[in-house]
Amino acid sequence: MSAQNPYHGLAFMKMHGLGNDFVVIDSRDGDAVVTPELARFLGDRNRGVGFDQLAELRPSDEGDVHLDFWNSDGSRAGACGNATRCAASYLMGLNGTDHLVLTTARGRLSARREGDLISVNMGQPQRDWAEIPLSRPVDTDALPLPGSPVAVGMGNPHAVFFVEDAEAVDVAARGAAVEHDPLFPEATNVEFAEIRARDEIRMRVWERGTGITLACGSGACATAVAAHVRGLADRRVRMEVDGGWLTLDWRDDGVWMTGPTAHVFDGVLRTGPSA
Numbered sequence: 001m002s003a004q005n006p007y008h009g010l011a012f013m014k015m016h017g018l019g020n021d022f023v024v025i026d027s028r029d030g031d032a033v034v035t036p037e038l039a040r041f042l043g044d045r046n047r048g049v050g051f052d053q054l055a056e057l058r059p060s061d062e063g064d065v066h067l068d069f070w071n072s073d074g075s076r077a078g079a080c081g082n083a084t085r086c087a088a089s090y091l092m093g094l095n096g097t098d099h100l101v102l103t104t105a106r107g108r109l110s111a112r113r114e115g116d117l118i119s120v121n122m123g124q125p126q127r128d129w130a131e132i133p134l135s136r137p138v139d140t141d142a143l144p145l146p147g148s149p150v151a152v153g154m155g156n157p158h159a160v161f162f163v164e165d166a167e168a169v170d171v172a173a174r175g176a177a178v179e180h181d182p183l184f185p186e187a188t189n190v191e192f193a194e195i196r197a198r199d200e201i202r203m204r205v206w207e208r209g210t211g212i213t214l215a216c217g218s219g220a221c222a223t224a225v226a227a228h229v230r231g232l233a234d235r236r237v238r239m240e241v242d243g244g245w246l247t248l249d250w251r252d253d254g255v256w257m258t259g260p261t262a263h264v265f266d267g268v269l270r271t272g273p274s275a
């Protein structure tokens with residue numbers, strides 16, 4: 001008879017923001033449990049639970065909670081806007097509050113409830129090549145790649161391409177090709193943005209470490225910043241992604257992102273990756 005798997009009994013939540021889906025593990029009261037192996041196991045849509053990102057909640061000295069993020073290939077991510085909004089919604093519900101402060105690898109992020117929606121301030125964009133990071137000093141407003149994307153860091157790297165027709169883009173082929181371009185030493189997320197009006201953008205995304213997703217919060221922020229930097233859009237825009245609509249507002253204190261969240265179900269693991 002085999003020994004019981006060490007992950008047997010681990011509780012998790014399944015959430016999503018605009019179809020960008022997450023497993024969320026609340027480890028505020030104990031040791032951190034997530035490893036790259038557990039992330040890959042849980043991220044497997046056939047043999048695990050399935051997610052775009054995994055978020056682990058940890059205690060925080062400088063905020064109400066600390067968040068760590070993993071992609072479904074087991075890699076770490078410094079930011080995840082939609083998971084941040086989901087975790088904020090969960091904790092505001094538990095605490096009976098309508099605002100809180102979360103810490104992530106990139107620092108303190110404020111979140112607020114706005115009626116049925118959740119807003120998070122994703123901070124000021126990084127525009128310096130070394131901060132994004134890029135592998136060498138280049139013009140971040142027009143990278144030396146076909147299509148001249150704009151490079152923006154939101155705590156994670158993004159390459160934003162402006163296109164005539166977002167529906168016509170082969171996101172999988174073009175996204176995968178750019179993700180591991182040598183210009184990005186830590187790889188990159190890739191966005192394809194069509195400007196519909198100064199206050200409306202259509203965006204499709206290829207996420208580093210995950211692939212095509214229905215939404216990417218940090219990618220939506222990066223796209224809004226890139227569109228304003230290029231002179232194509234106002235600082236406040238509505239953005240249609242494959243999973244619905246977000247509002248982005250680049251203010252003096254950072255890029256605020258507002259949209260829906262959903263807590264779909266809770267579960268308990270019976271098995272996991274072998275120890």
Ligand SMILES: N[C@@H](CCC[C@H](N)C(=O)O)C(=O)O
Nearest residue numbers: 077080081082156216217218
């Ligand atoms: N879906 C996310 C971004 C997740 C991280 C990304 N794939 C990375 O590796 O940087 C979001 O909502 O921001």
